[in-house]
Amino acid sequence: MSAYRDIATIARWEVKKSFSVMSRNVLPVAIILFVLLILVTGFAAESGLHIQDGMYRMGVDDPKVAALFAPDTRFTVFQANDITLTGNQDAYDLVIIQGAVHANPTEKGLSAQNALERDYTQYKNGVYTGESDLFAAYPLWIDTQSVESELNFSATQNGQYVAAAPGTGTPVPQGIVQNVATPSPTLDVTQDELRQELAVSSQENSQVSRYTDVISPGQSVMGSFVTPDQLSPPLPFDSIILVFVFIFPLYFTSQFFMMSIMNERTGRQGEALLSLPVKTSSIIIGKMLPYFLGMLGICAVITFYIKASPLILLPLIPIIIFFLANALIIGMLSRSFKELSFISIFFSTVATSYLFFPSIFANVHVISLVSPLTLIVLTIQGTTWTISDYFYATTLFFLTAIVLFYIAAKNFNEERLFSEKKFLPRVREFLSSILPEQHPFAALFLLAIFSIPFVFMGQMMGLVVFFNLPMPYSLILLLIIAALIEEMAKAIGIYTLFVRDPSFFSWKNLVLACAATAIGFLVGEKLLLLATLSQISLSIFGSILFLSLGVLWLPLLLHFACVLIVASSLKALGKKGLWPGLIAATVLHCCYNLYFVLGWIR
Amino acid sequence: MDTVKTRHVAVVAKKEFRGLYSEKTILLAVLLQVFIALFSSFLMVGLTAMYDPASLSGYSHFRYTIAYTGNESPLLGYLENSPDLRVRRMDLSTAVELLKERRISAVVYSPGTLPDAQDPVKITLYTLANDLQGAVVDVRLKNIFLQYEQDLRTVRTSRLNITPVPVQIPASAGSGDFFGFVYGLLVPLLIFLPGILSSALVIDLITEEFQHGTLETLISTPVTFAEMVWGKVLTCTILVPLQAGAWILLLTANRITIDNPVLILVHVTLGSLLLILIGTMCALYYRERTAAQFVFSTALVIILLLVLALPFNPLNLVTRLAVGTAGVEQWIVLGMVWVAVLILGYILQKYAGQIGGMRAEK
Numbered sequence: 001m002s003a004y005r006d007i008a009t010i011a012r013w014e015v016k017k018s019f020s021v022m023s024r025n026v027l028p029v030a031i032i033l034f035v036l037l038i039l040v041t042g043f044a045a046e047s048g049l050h051i052q053d054g055m056y057r058m059g060v061d062d063p064k065v066a067a068l069f070a071p072d073t074r075f076t077v078f079q080a081n082d083i084t085l086t087g088n089q090d091a092y093d094l095v096i097i098q099g100a101v102h103a104n105p106t107e108k109g110l111s112a113q114n115a116l117e118r119d120y121t122q123y124k125n126g127v128y129t130g131e132s133d134l135f136a137a138y139p140l141w142i143d144t145q146s147v148e149s150e151l152n153f154s155a156t157q158n159g160q161y162v163a164a165a166p167g168t169g170t171p172v173p174q175g176i177v178q179n180v181a182t183p184s185p186t187l188d189v190t191q192d193e194l195r196q197e198l199a200v201s202s203q204e205n206s207q208v209s210r211y212t213d214v215i216s217p218g219q220s221v222m223g224s225f226v227t228p229d230q231l232s233p234p235l236p237f238d239s240i241i242l243v244f245v246f247i248f249p250l251y252f253t254s255q256f257f258m259m260s261i262m263n264e265r266t267g268r269q270g271e272a273l274l275s276l277p278v279k280t281s282s283i284i285i286g287k288m289l290p291y292f293l294g295m296l297g298i299c300a301v302i303t304f305y306i307k308a309s310p311l312i313l314l315p316l317i318p319i320i321i322f323f324l325a326n327a328l329i330i331g332m333l334s335r336s337f338k339e340l341s342f343i344s345i346f347f348s349t350v351a352t353s354y355l356f357f358p359s360i361f362a363n364v365h366v367i368s369l370v371s372p373l374t375l376i377v378l379t380i381q382g383t384t385w386t387i388s389d390y391f392y393a394t395t396l397f398f399l400t401a402i403v404l405f406y407i408a409a410k411n412f413n414e415e416r417l418f419s420e421k422k423f424l425p426r427v428r429e430f431l432s433s434i435l436p437e438q439h440p441f442a443a444l445f446l447l448a449i450f451s452i453p454f455v456f457m458g459q460m461m462g463l464v465v466f467f468n469l470p471m472p473y474s475l476i477l478l479l480i481i482a483a484l485i486e487e488m489a490k491a492i493g494i495y496t497l498f499v500r501d502p503s504f505f506s507w508k509n510l511v512l513a514c515a516a517t518a519i520g521f522l523v524g525e526k527l528l529l530l531a532t533l534s535q536i537s538l539s540i541f542g543s544i545l546f547l548s549l550g551v552l553w554l555p556l557l558l559h560f561a562c563v564l565i566v567a568s569s570l571k572a573l574g575k576k577g578l579w580p581g582l583i584a585a586t587v588l589h590c591c592y593n594l595y596f597v598l599g600w601i602r
Numbered sequence: 603m604d605t606v607k608t609r610h611v612a613v614v615a616k617k618e619f620r621g622l623y624s625e626k627t628i629l630l631a632v633l634l635q636v637f638i639a640l641f642s643s644f645l646m647v648g649l650t651a652m653y654d655p656a657s658l659s660g661y662s663h664f665r666y667t668i669a670y671t672g673n674e675s676p677l678l679g680y681l682e683n684s685p686d687l688r689v690r691r692m693d694l695s696t697a698v699e700l701l702k703e704r705r706i707s708a709v710v711y712s713p714g715t716l717p718d719a720q721d722p723v724k725i726t727l728y729t730l731a732n733d734l735q736g737a738v739v740d741v742r743l744k745n746i747f748l749q750y751e752q753d754l755r756t757v758r759t760s761r762l763n764i765t766p767v768p769v770q771i772p773a774s775a776g777s778g779d780f781f782g783f784v785y786g787l788l789v790p791l792l793i794f795l796p797g798i799l800s801s802a803l804v805i806d807l808i809t810e811e812f813q814h815g816t817l818e819t820l821i822s823t824p825v826t827f828a829e830m831v832w833g834k835v836l837t838c839t840i841l842v843p844l845q846a847g848a849w850i851l852l853l854t855a856n857r858i859t860i861d862n863p864v865l866i867l868v869h870v871t872l873g874s875l876l877l878i879l880i881g882t883m884c885a886l887y888y889r890e891r892t893a894a895q896f897v898f899s900t901a902l903v904i905i906l907l908l909v910l911a912l913p914f915n916p917l918n919l920v921t922r923l924a925v926g927t928a929g930v931e932q933w934i935v936l937g938m939v940w941v942a943v944l945i946l947g948y949i950l951q952k953y954a955g956q957i958g959g960m961r962a963e964k
Binding site: 025026029030033034036037040041043044046047048049050051052053054055056057064065068073074076096099100101102103107108110111113114115116117120123124127128130131132133135136137138139140141142143144145146147148171173176177178179180182183184185186187225227228229255256259260262263266267334335336337338339340341342343345346349422423 | 621625627631634701721727728730747748751754755758764767770785786787799807810813814892896900907908912913921922925
């Protein structure tokens with residue numbers, strides 16, 4: 001019970017302290033800035049963003065045509081007679097002489113022509129919308145119906161899009177044919193209603209409204225009816241807006257937590273806190289709790305505001321915990337404020353892209369489920385997801401967060417917090433303190449197990465980044481990166497021990513240490529594979545990442561050999577031996593993968 | 603007001619550079635910029651590919667199977683004549699099931715409405731939800747539908763009152779969107795990113811002195827408080843053209859030619875100096891990182907939004923300079939930024955002198 005009381009007390013302190021820091025002159029300024037932000041947003045929405053103004057020069061002979069394109073600020077329109085224009089065609093990206101467009105045969109000219117074409121279509125639509133007989137101006141209407149279908153991963157074995165089978169005959173369905181009602185041949189909407197909708201939709205920028213519609217779907221009488229021109233390809237980029245709406249506030253709030261940890265360290269302010277008769281874990285949880293609740297609250301408010309299902313909060317919880325765990329570690333590790341800034345910006349970009357990238361493929365590909373953001377996209381669309389989907393998307397986030405919290409708790413003491421050492425030695429020290437001296441082999445074994453979620457996250461990152469490169473390159477790059485990440489993870493424990501005490505590594509101890517690491521790594525790999533990743537491991541990408549499903553002794557031997565290379569290299573060359581050893585081990589690992597996965601070297 | 607000795611400012615700047623060099627984490631910031639560039643151009647290439655399937659060679663010769671259902675209509679002829687599509691006639695229910703199984707790419711249903719009927723021709727298009735391949739097929743179908751619409755309009759032309767001003771646009775050969783993206787977004791963004799990073803950096807450098815209590819050691823040296831502040835401002839400002847210049851070189855190496863590189867660097871350095879000065883003021887006022895960074899980053903969003911909403915803003919000028927369409931306006935804007943820098947610099951000098959004076963009295 002007392003642990004709960006401790007946590008509550010520390011959480012209360014944390015709230016009080018952060019308010020006392022923030023209230024000094026910040027609150028009034030924040031309110032002013034907030035008002036300004038609303039004003040400026042309104043102004044920007046009114047005036048538009050002027051970043052591409054004046055990119056293209058256009059020469060026109062007819063003032064009527066010039067007037068058509070004058071509103072587009074991307075064009076600087078020059079009016080002259082056709083003789084002058086023909087003579088100086090090179091001075092313009094585009095000339096319109098007697099109603100005919102001539103673009104310079106450069107990329108810029110083509111780009112200008114594309115922009116002009118869209119403007120002209122918009123103008124024509126404006127004219128046609130004014131016609132009294134709307135169905136003469138818009139004789140063709142398309143009712144767009146979307147059909148749900150989810151690929152299973154095995155269908156996209158090599159990570160490329162699945163195209164329909166190019167057979168010559170008419171394909172025959174394999175599943176049960178469900179009766180689809182014959183669509184009615186008429187529109188159920190009156191001409192006037194359509195006209196209004198057309199007028200509205202020609203005003204707004206469909207690129208922007210697409211995104212805002214994700215959050216608050218607009219009511220349209222047209223429903224699914226569009227004219228051919230409005231038929232825009234369904235861009236699967238809805239998650240961009242979700243990143244902005246959900247992830248940025250979380251990132252922002254986690255910054256405060258990071259800073260609060262950092263503040264405990266500057267000028268040894270945290271000494272009083274550390275001297276309390278309270279468990280370290282209580283201190284950490286207590287300090288974190290207000291931020292966790294705050295972030296959850298922000299998400300709940302956003303969810304409520306966009307009237308989405310509260311189910312969205314479930315996949316957000318692991319994201320919040322993951323952000324906080326990283327904030328904690330970064331706050332404990334950085335030596336100076338600038339280091340804190342650089343590392344946190346870098347981390348947030350990488351984490352955001354890890355979250356965002358797979359969710360682009362929501363509905364397309366099971367790979368998208370590695371990101372909890374996909375679950376949010378699905379929830380907003382009204383698609384259901386299962387508990388196993390949830391585990392699949394969030395296990396890595398929970399696991400890495402727990403490991404990071406454990407490392408932080410072990411290092412939350414005066415010696416580590418107030419040390420003035422450099423970044424990388426500090427990282428090593430942090431790891432060193434979770435490797436007890438009495439049981440080095442058991443520690444290496446456990447460290448190898450705990451490194452697995454990070455390895456998978458790193459490799460997933462690689463998978464996500466290389467996913468859409470042309471086929472052979474994506475595979476080769478993934479092969480190398482996956483091997484390198486694995487080797488680094490395996491080497492890190494041995495390296496830490498080596499730097500702490502080089503004399504420990506007699507040949508016998510060295511072999512034992514390598515064996516402990518290799519076994520730990522194998523066990524960890526198996527455990528996580530069983531838990532989550534069976535779907536991905538079926539594909540060819542998966543077989544590279546998590547090769548060792550089949551026989552056990554082969555991967556064990558591989559892990560052992562690779563670690564042994566690194567360890568021997570360390571023993572022979574000292575600390576300098578790390579990179580040569582890593583490279584040699586990676587090469588061996590790649591060869592092994594090539595041999596067994598692809599059978600290239602045979 | 604104290605005079606600022608250049609030598610002292612240089613000493614402080616040198617010290618800051620040494621600090622940055624020894625920490626090496628600034629590499630992460632550089633890496634981050636590369637990452638953003640790769641990521642955004644990847645997204646854009648993906649986007650371009652979807653809008654314009656011909657830009658990806660893998661798609662250009664692929665024939666997608668689609669199903670045509672419903673009654674006979676001229677549309678069937680258009681579809682069958684397309685080199686990109688393989689049309690199969692079948693009944694609607696079967697076709698939709700095949701679509702769900704991803705055996706075909708789209709289903710078109712047409713009622714047999716006559717071209718010159720009073721009512722519009724309403725066809726139904728079934729595609730896969732949020733699907734990349736569906737997007738590619740949509741683009742091809744869109745072109746066919748547009749052509750069909752044009753012909754139907756011609757049939758019904760006697761019922762129209764107004765004729766639009768005619769402009770003949772030749773068929774475009776390839777993707778032009780990439781150019782607009784690179785010069786209209788990526789280039790100004792990348793070139794101004796170092797300025798934004800630098801203005802955050804100056805806050806860290808200054809609040810650190812306050813929070814770590816290292817200012818007291820300063821009093822024992824001949825460097826005044828104001829000189830120390832200017833040294834930090836100088837450090838952050840020098841970093842801007844260094845990084846932006848590296849960007850220009852990198853872009854040029856990727857065959858994205860940037861016109862007027864020197865002028866661009868002048869614009870970006872001066873614009874960034876303005877941001878750095880604002881950051882410095884925040885840092886001097888709050889003397890605490892959390893508050894200063896919070897207020898500054900909110901203010902930065904406002905400033906950027908406001909600036910972007912104004913015509914001839916510095917980011918737009920970078921775009922114009924890069925494509926070679928900048929006119930005399932750029933000098934006016936440059937002059938205005940310069941005046942703003944001078945005013946802010948003067949205020950900063952006063953403010954820093956005041957703080958320094960107060961500390962010396964203590």
